[in-house]
Amino acid sequence: MANLYVQAVPPTDMNRNTEWFTYPGVWTTYILILFFSWLVVLSVFGCSPGMAWTIVHLSHFLVTYHCFHWKKGTPFSDDQGIYNRLTWWEQIDNGKQLTRNRKFLTVVPVVLYLIASHTTDYQHPMLFFNTLAVFILVVAKFPHMHKVRIFGINADQ
Amino acid sequence: MSLWLNAQLKKLLVNYGSHISVLVAVILFMHMLFNPSKQTGSKAGTDLHQQVSNRRRGSLEFLREAPILCFSGRSIMITIPYLTALTTYFSYGLLFVFGQLRDFFRKIIDWWSQSSLQGYAPICLGLEDFYVRRLYLRIQDCFNRPISSPPDAWIDVVERVSKDNNKTLQRTKNVSRCLNIGSYNYLGFAAADEYCTPRVIESLKRFSPSTCSARIDGGTTTLHTELEQCVASFVGKPACVVFGMGYATNSAVLPALIGKGGLIISDSLNHNSIVNGARGTGATVRVFQHNIPSHLEKVLREQIADGQPRTHRPWKKIIVLVEGIYSMEGELCQLPEIVAVCKKYKAYVYLDEAHSIGAIGKTGRGVCELLGVDTAVVDVMMGTFTKSFGSCGGYIAGSEELIQYLKYTCPAHLYATSISPPAAQQIISSIKVILGEDGSNRGAQKLARIRENSNFFRSELQKMGFEVLGDNDSPVMPIMLYNPSKIPAFSRECLKRNVAVVTVAFPATPLLLARARICISAAHTREDLVKALEVRVLSCSY
Numbered sequence: 285m286a287n288l289y290v291q292a293v294p295p296t297d298m299n300r301n302t303e304w305f306t307y308p309g310v311w312t313t314y315i316l317i318l319f320f321s322w323l324v325v326l327s328v329f330g331c332s333p334g335m336a337w338t339i340v341h342l343s344h345f346l347v348t349y350h351c352f353h354w355k356k357g358t359p360f361s362d363d364q365g366i367y368n369r370l371t372w373w374e375q376i377d378n379g380k381q382l383t384r385n386r387k388f389l390t391v392v393p394v395v396l397y398l399i400a401s402h403t404t405d406y407q408h409p410m411l412f413f414n415t416l417a418v419f420i421l422v423v424a425k426f427p428h429m430h431k432v433r434i435f436g437i438n439a440d441q
Numbered sequence: 442m443s444l445w446l447n448a449q450l451k452k453l454l455v456n457y458g459s460h461i462s463v464l465v466a467v468i469l470f471m472h473m474l475f476n477p478s479k480q481t482g483s484k485a486g487t488d489l490h491q492q493v494s495n496r497r498r499g500s501l502e503f504l505r506e507a508p509i510l511c512f513s514g515r516s517i518m519i520t521i522p523y524l525t526a527l528t529t530y531f532s533y534g535l536l537f538v539f540g541q542l543r544d545f546f547r548k549i550i551d552w553w554s555q556s557s558l559q560g561y562a563p564i565c566l567g568l569e570d571f572y573v574r575r576l577y578l579r580i581q582d583c584f585n586r587p588i589s590s591p592p593d594a595w596i597d598v599v600e601r602v603s604k605d606n607n608k609t610l611q612r613t614k615n616v617s618r619c620l621n622i623g624s625y626n627y628l629g630f631a632a633a634d635e636y637c638t639p640r641v642i643e644s645l646k647r648f649s650p651s652t653c654s655a656r657i658d659g660g661t662t663t664l665h666t667e668l669e670q671c672v673a674s675f676v677g678k679p680a681c682v683v684f685g686m687g688y689a690t691n692s693a694v695l696p697a698l699i700g701k702g703g704l705i706i707s708d709s710l711n712h713n714s715i716v717n718g719a720r721g722t723g724a725t726v727r728v729f730q731h732n733i734p735s736h737l738e739k740v741l742r743e744q745i746a747d748g749q750p751r752t753h754r755p756w757k758k759i760i761v762l763v764e765g766i767y768s769m770e771g772e773l774c775q776l777p778e779i780v781a782v783c784k785k786y787k788a789y790v791y792l793d794e795a796h797s798i799g800a801i802g803k804t805g806r807g808v809c810e811l812l813g814v815d816t817a818v819v820d821v822m823m824g825t826f827t828k829s830f831g832s833c834g835g836y837i838a839g840s841e842e843l844i845q846y847l848k849y850t851c852p853a854h855l856y857a858t859s860i861s862p863p864a865a866q867q868i869i870s871s872i873k874v875i876l877g878e879d880g881s882n883r884g885a886q887k888l889a890r891i892r893e894n895s896n897f898f899r900s901e902l903q904k905m906g907f908e909v910l911g912d913n914d915s916p917v918m919p920i921m922l923y924n925p926s927k928i929p930a931f932s933r934e935c936l937k938r939n940v941a942v943v944t945v946a947f948p949a950t951p952l953l954l955a956r957a958r959i960c961i962s963a964a965h966t967r968e969d970l971v972k973a974l975e976v977r978v979l980s981c982s983y
């Protein structure tokens with residue numbers, strides 16, 4: 285089992301910040317991290333499964349919004365700052381819209397929302413926060429929002 | 442009525458909510474998996490590296506629909522064990538999270554203490570130094586190790602200690618003698634040589650350590666002219682120009698060769714000097730999948746059909762940049778196929794032989810000799826003297842007209858100091874040794890020894906079960922480590938057992954593919970290699 289090999293075509297992405305996302309195993313790791321964090325939240329807080337899914341969904345919203353749509357640039361200076369105005373979401377796949385990676389990343393918060401709202405039985409305070417979170421995330425990932433900064437939020441000087 | 446509807450809806454959702462959510466998720470997944478990704482129109486924003494052209498293209502449209510000839514080169518796929526990929530992603534994610542946490546606390550602490558530089562812009566914007574501060578500094582004792590002897594087969598590595606958990610390192614007076622399998626010392630010229638060193642010392646006395654001048658002012662000595670003739674005849678081209686620094690050769694010559702309105706197509710794993718040179722030209726840069734000539738052909742066809750960005754006029758010039766041996770993979774370039782593709786579409790070929798000149802081929806003349814490609818079809822041949830000749834500097838070899846042109850346009854020739862005379866003499870002497878013109882057959886022995894050593898080491902490593910990249914006959918062999926925690930573990934364990942090895946991680950390599958790179962030298966004896974193999978086994982059996 286441990287010797288199961290996968291083959292990948294070498295990607296042509298020159299941006300080291302986003303190139304790692306084109307290798308095999310990323311989607312599985314992402315889903316496994318979400319699942320294990322649900323287990324960890326359940327064991328730490330001792331709450332109901334629905335509440336745990338809501339917590340996972342909301343912290344996933346905070347983390348992915350910060351990493352994908354807020355932080356701009358790359359964590360190393362080799363590329364001389366050519367991506368300094370672009371968030372990670374705008375950098376992946378060289379800016380091409382509606383690729384498989386982007387579709388996957390758009391589906392994940394929606395599925396999490398459905399699971400969280402179903403397991404909390406669509407009760408009021410959780411449903412509102414969950415819906416707000418998924419709305420913000422999905423709108424941020426629309427192709428029409430590429431390089432758009434609403435009201436100048438997060439724009440450069 | 443509406444109340445009843447609401448109640449029914451609530452009942453539906455509560456009873457069948459799980460089914461509906463699963464169904465929706467499955468439908469979305471299927472749609473995404475089985476629908477090819479569509480290109481949106483140009484309204485969705487212009488991309489950095491691709492253009493979407495909506496206008497009618499010219500008469501070259503037919504090229505897109507014509508059948509493409511496919512060369513049957515071997516397809517180079519990256520092979521990764523799946524479980525290792527998952528754990529590597531998880532490790533990097535953990536390191537990233539801890540780094541962000543530490544940054545967050547640092548920001549809180551710094552908010553309390555006032556900075557003395559009020560009103561100045563920050564030196565590093567936002568994220569720029571995150572990788573260096575939070576990932577590289579943790580294991581920085583594995584990199585930048587100072588040495589105190591020539592980089593021969595055995596090397597003196599200065600020991601360092603850290604009192605603050607690797608944030609700063611202090612050198613001690615202790616020195617450990619280690620087996621050196623990290624230096625680019627392919628033919629063993631890095632240490633004192635019985636033919637080269639006396640002549641170098643004599644030229645040091647006759648000329649001086651530096652010419653103190655650019656080539657056009659007072660920096661061209663008889664040594665420089667002799668060197669250029671020697672290198673040109675060694676490489677197999679009519680003329681050659683030599684520069685003082687290998688990195689500067691690439692980054693200063695490319696802007697002189699091509700400018701705005703031209704097209705550069707470079708291999709995706711090219712060295713940083715080539716990438717910087719290409720960026721400095723102002724031409725449009727496109728990338729093709731590493732060492733896959735069919736993808737190069739596809740990119741060429743697409744770009745020739747599209748033309749220049751926005752105006753769609755034909756390109757003024759097309760240059761394809763490839764390397765002889767790729768230093769991170771140890772692979773040879775598929776030169777015959779790539780040259781055939783370039784000839785078909787009338788693109789120039791620029792071959793960077795930094796690692797292959799002097800090290801491969803029957804008489805050491807590089808990848809063209811090994812693969813049987815006539816040097817007349819490669820338009821520009823570039824190389825460096827740091828690897829096989831034990832010196833410094835770089836050269837460009839080509840036709841007489843090309844070299845004449847470079848001599849009056851290239852800034853590295855016009856303004857940079859010329860190559861140091863003793864370094865030039867070292868190159869001339871080492872070329873004479875390689876060609877056997879010094880009267881002995883040491884050159885042929887060295888070439889045979891490096892080939893034997895590389896093949897022996899590579900086969901032994903593969904027998905032991907290591908994942909080794911690279912082709913046969915290539916003196917560079919990376920051992921895959923994948924996991925970020927293995928990099929410092931391997932490096933430190935090897936140093937404890939007196940073997941100095943170079944480990945490379947992200948961002949010099951792709952995220953998943955961290956490796957330890959081994960460079961075999963003709964100066965290594967069989968016992969040295971056997972010791973290195975034993976150390977490998979011991980350090981990896983933890």
